[in-house]
Amino acid sequence: MIPRPLRRSLAARAAALAVLATTAACGLVHDDTARGARPDGPGFSVAAAGDILIHPQLVEQARKDAKTTGKGDHGLDFGPMMRGVRPVISKADLAVCHFEAVAGKPGGPFEGFPDFQVPPQIATTAKAIGYDTCSTASNHTLDHGYRGVVATLGALDKAGLGHTGSARSAGEAAKPLITEVKGVKVAQLSYAFGFNGNEIPAGKPWLANRTAFKDIAAAERRARKAGAEVVILSIHWGREYQSDPSRGQLSLARRLARETGIDLIVGHHAHVVQPMEKVDGTWIAYGLGNQIARHDVPTGLTEEGVIGWFDFTRRGGSWAVSARYVPTLVTVPPAPDDDGRSPERAEREHRLIDVAARLRTGDGLSAGQRARYRLAFERTEGTLLNRGAARDGLRPLEALPD
Template sequence: MAACTSGSPGAQVKPGGRSFTVAAAGDVLIHPELVEQAAKDAEKTGEGQAGLDFGPLMAGVKPVISKADLAICHMETPVGTPKGPFEGYPEFLVPPQILTTLKDVGYDTCSTASNHTYDHGLKAVKRTLDAMDKVGLGHTGSARTPQEAEQINIRDVNGVKVAHLSFSWESFLNPTPETERWAFNRMSTDEIKKAEARARKKGAEVVILSVHWGLEHYNEPSLPQLELAERITKETGIDLVIGHHSHVVQPIQKLNGKWVAYSLGNQVARHSSPTGLTEEGAIGWFEFRETADGWDVDARYRTTLVDIPPEVEAGDKAPEGAVEEHRVVDVQQVLDSPGDLSDDRLARYRLAADRTRGFLHNRGAPRGDGLEQLSLGK
């Protein structure tokens, strides 16, 4: 007898059916302070490339990301050459060494359509995708040629063909010229439908959509986000929607039977004026189980926080017990094993956990839909 899943009451798991897990996280946005951190870490570890090692920065999320059958990141910016020069906001050009670290952490593929995709033109788009190919990271959302723009990123995940699509709104700072509009996918319900149709024609059994949308620094989705989410979940067969761009956590909601993560915040970033909210993020965790009628999906999450050292004047010392290095932290792991952390540090992690839970649940996901924190013991 088939058992019911906790995600959708009444959904019957198919006897002998397939299953797989997906981890998806927020924006990867390498600001100059994070490049400086990677240089400091390279001096200590003797690892990395061209004097930069992003491994210590990202190590905290490896136990979660590497556990998933399919791990999806959002690479928001183009990369430069290993020795630079590098640039921050507003026209990013970041070290390609971060891609090696993303792969090492456990990411399999990344969305690349964003308002920064075209910051340095088609040359940088090509360089970024070439670098991702070199380290073995899949990608979707931008393209080096018109022919590549028509291709679909389909991966075999536990015997299931899973397609990953990526769309974004256009950058007003660096719009693509008309002759290169194929270089990345612009947000359009019709274009999303066409891409899904191509994916299904190529055999995709599950289609996951990454969308770069909404307003920055707002923890509630905007009206256009809500309207587009309604259209996507009602008018397409897309199985999961993963959102980015706001740089803060927004709700995860089940809409028309499909999970929509409006924004998972930042996976890693160091804004010039940190707000507290911009350091907080979530890893969305989705378990797909095959049913007689398609797929039943359970949703979980794991809170993350980017630790930022305090700024001190030259010659002064940071407060005792303060953060010393930029690090992406698995908040629950720290709370479960706090060691000798100060009360102030622990209070910051508890705030991130409580606040993230509140934002994620703010459109009703706990009421019957089963959104819970992921336990690594399960």
């Protein structure tokens, strides 16, 4: 683990170089490679996104799509719903998802809130669009007890996705999730604040990871001992539907940044986008919103999400990390009016889209759709930057088209 004082020194030097490299023409801070700094080791990219939470309306959409595509498993095809982000997710060297709910059987029955049980087919789709690993510690991890954890991890195993945050045995819980990425060993940790009143069984303390600073710090040490060169923490925290991080989030984030060697912190649970911030050289994404979800009462904010994009470059024995973002949106068909008709030119299907990419192509978009997509991008951007992250170089992976 690299001592915090050294990391702060390196971060300060990198920040100073970033200011000098800002161009008068476009005002963008270029990455270290563009500034001419020479890396002394391999680099890699990480894409991390928000909650994958399959509500009943999304199951019905997958059922409709399967009838159209003739594909799917047990009459469900999540591919059309998710493919809008595949170009981004599949491009990353390591793509990390957050699998929020409990997986059931392929043919159901399925359940929504409060005790989720979702189609395991969504795990197969997550793998197909490019995800490599998933965090599984959330407030819904224990919705169906030990059997639910076993079913969920079995579904992720079958799909070929790595997982961390819950476990089927003490041995599995003790083994860090380490993925080799372009020759670099990257560990992922996963913790949640609690489990909606469901208690971890006394005889199975390893079943799911509950947030405690000492436990997270110890997990990082175990990962380093197992050979991890980079450690990423996925953490389920904060207040639902609140765009500002809570005091608890801010306090724990600072302690993790200053007292551990964790290289990146990505947060979930709020179901809306929260800011990104760099603390003592460590990037913290407080909340990535929803990757794919469909709450019973859509608020606009709950349909907006963000993919965090992080480039890791080794310099001077440490890791320099630059951060970018990709605003996303889940389109929601409107409710029919009193005579059963839907508004003209409205959204027809639940679809996860890369907002900038969809606006860039623009084929067949109505003025209303363009306005909604621009709002999603600009609101997400404003939220991400409202703790000063622009000073540390946070910018979109793809700018909003004119």
